[in-house]
Amino acid sequence: MVTLQDLKRISDYEWEIPQTFRQDMRVPVRLFSTRRMLEEVMKDKSLEQAVNAATLPGLVGHVVVMPDMHQGYGFPIGGVAATRLPAGVISPGGIGYDINCGVRLLSSQISLEAAEPYLDELATALNQHCPSGVGEKGAVRMTEAELEAVCRQGSRWALMQGFANEADLRRTEEGGCVEGADPTKVSKRARERGRPQLGSLGAGNHFIEIDLVEQIFDSQAASLMGLEQGHLAVQIHCGSRGFGHQICTDYVQEFQGAVRRFGIHLADRELVCAPLNSPEGQNYLGAMRCAANYAFANRQILAHSARKAFEQVLAGKMKDWYLHQVYDICHNMGKIETHTIDGERMQVCVHRKGATRAFGPGAPELPDEYKTIGQPVLVPGSMGTASYVLVGTKASMERSFGSTCHGSGRLMSRHEAKRKVRGEQLRKDLESKGIHIRAGSMAGLAEEAPQAYKDVDQVVEAVVGGGIARKVARLRPLAVIKG
């Protein structure tokens, strides 16, 4: 068990679990957090899971954990780890079941004053246009050939079907399509689960939210992103649905045998892995990229549906109701990137599980309009609290493999949240604050109550204080749609 005494303080916002903490650690663990938040996190198994992650073969630098960390399975949520190519490992459990779960932010020229009479109608229209809930089918029905095209092309497929514009793709991580997807490595079961679900939100912590841009911290960056104080924005949070869940399930099972063949000793069986240059590693990489592209297309279709909802309610009532893409980011991914580690440029596979890529200014991967400010990072809060728009920094490239936090992070178990919060009462409380709620299940709503999450202001303070992100804008929820 890790205690505060085991941690080495680097700064008020950065801490280290040294490699000497446990004999099987291959690298140290770096934590971006305040002392107060660390004391809280000691109550669950996040740090133990981070130490376990630090035992994987081929790791370089250090395992990084973000301030929104909490206990997951295998890796902690908020974990980042990089393994060196060609022989470092890739771990499906270190990426997660909801492959390329992520967030998209859309901006608008709609002022709160103009939109206020229509907010309830907008919430209803979003709920109608964007299928959500447990087992809900998506807005698009696909043939097997179309699913393969989605796997290979991601958002580009959505563009060809009329669900996107060029700016949407340009302002999406990887342009909405990770190269190297191989649909032949995806099981029949994953395909069967994936075909009916494209264009659906799902349930759990996934949501669509109408927000108000409440505060601007960096007017130049906000202006480049199209964010204006007092105007509406829309966030979409979801991933690769049953398609990604099944791909991860298949490979976690298959890799149980692979670790024995490769003689890899694991601290936790959920950390199963295979060398990136092995047939097993390459097969998973090909399949995972299919799920990543599916998730990009999924959020793109939901963005298209959100635009239709806004058009239905606002067309004819105001001049410009269009929703413009700000950016789309991934939370759960394994990506081949080049980083400088201990002074050496090298290709690594960066596992981000509940963490966001946050490349700094000048990164060639960014669209031209963001090259001077760094990559937009979207940090959703909980239903009743603020969300933030940040940008990556030069320091994030040096200290966290170009990564930062992904949300506010859970504090309370779902069981405890349901015990303490009544869904119906929560809806009333949120509505009394002027937040319009559409939820498929009151029990599900209670599990996602704002009090079940950490204080997003503190999370953002820790990453900004640690230098791995800069603040651009703060958003406040006006309407929330949950499955």
Add this chain to the structure above:
Amino acid sequence: MKPEFGFREHAHTADWELEVWAPDFPGLLEQSARGMYSISGMHLQKKGHRVETIRLHADDAESLLVSFLSELLWLEQSQGVAFDKFSIRVDDHYDLLAELEGSAIASIDKDIKAVTYHNMAIEASLHGLRVSIVFDV
């Protein structure tokens, strides 16, 4: 006194953790399935009786447990069926034959994404066997 078999939820920050116990391994598989259905808030339809036979093989007991529950999740999510009667046999080589009876799902509250191997170890106890299972939700 703790009953001979059963399951109960434990607090887990992000996901669902279930402790399951039973006198023997087939019983542990059955209780795990019942527990998984319970935490997902599953209710079956009264009509539309469904019978399913599942055959699985694994290299060890934990892998067989994850495979069995994953198979039930697959049937739930692809065909909309779940089961409330279980007849399960497992031989010494971890070959499983399960004959299940159930029906179409009437309603379900929670989407379980996957059954994980996180810290999974089936242990012998005074009452038989016990295991903790973490589900990704």
